[in-house]
Amino acid sequence: MTEHPIHDNPVRAFDTSKRPLIVLVGPTAIGKSRVAIEVAKRLGTEVLTADSTQVYRGMDIGTDKPSLQERREVAHRLIDLVNPDEPFNVGEYRRHAVAEIDRLHQEHRIPLVVGGTGLYVRAVLRGLWPGPPVDWTLRRQLEQEAQERGLAALYQELGKVDLQTARRVHPNDLVKVLRALEIFRQTGLPASHVHKQHGFQERPFTALLLGLTMDRNALYRRIEERVHVEIEKGLVEETRRLLSQGYARSLTSMKSLGYRQMAGFLEGEYDFDEAVRRLKRDTRHFAKRQMTWFRKEPQIEWITVLPDESLSSIMTRTMGQVSQFLNQIQTGAIETKSCSSLTAK
């Protein structure tokens, strides 16, 4: 492959005054990236990844980052933003994403957000309550308290300051109990109150939401194949390298799919076959959770992909939706449509 400039895509100028945005979601291993690359080429735009693990540098195989070849064809953003031990969260993601979207709009291009991290996509489409992010000093303190007094005691405390959240969050859900208490200690306000005020009501963009879906069993078969491919590409070596670089298994990044299971094998907790078994299982469970999340997300145009469907066939249907959206943008028809549907609850 000879060197090529990054943007050898045809340049197409769009009216971006309505802040148009195309979002492609779907469960892991369904084939989002290759569809995204095709769409991006045709629109002369870039891919903005909405993936909570691809933001980590050095975690390439397990997160299924696009290859260098693919990145030469189409620029991918929001990848490799931090090291695996640096804190990262939805808020950070949203800031980066909005900056990239703004930039593309200024270039009269339509950004293409692609990913499987539901919360990240939601934060882009509907905003995030403006309160303070995790205060890790306070969080560690709360974790310590949970150790000493028991989670039940903290849950009780939450019940006293924020009954609504306590009712909504299960007493066993450490992460959410601590976050709710943290919000109260930081702001003096109950999480339920500030969240209700925000209510994901922001609508910064005019978006087309596309969702890829597939027969469950067929998807599970693809997941198995994906796991084997990752192993062949060197997932074990990649994990070994990350561990030897000092990235602890307790890091959220290292607890993500692939690394968690391979680290267990490398540290002798179980054999290789068991690690592979677990990785397949956990990935299936993850795909299922993603489907649960996206299913209730409003306004998704679902594209059901057949088990062995060709890319061009998928593209025909995808581009059908995209062209319709572009027409609406250009003619202004979107204005009435999106306003009515976006404000409807």
Added chain:
RNA sequence: GCCGAGGUAGCUCAGUUGGCAGAGCACAGCCCUGAAAAGGCUGGUGUCGACAGUUCGAUUCUGUCCCUCGGCA
């Protein structure tokens, strides 16, 4: 052929001093506002190998048979 162990949920197995059975995994449904590939919740009727006997009642006890695994011939 003989001896031993065993046949219970899709899988691995537990259990019932006789009152129509339960864990893990699988699988399914769900929750989520700065850890989100994280974290959490919920869901178990299955000829208890087959047939016969004892019993008010058998998956449990008895007998016969079938099957699986191991050992010995």
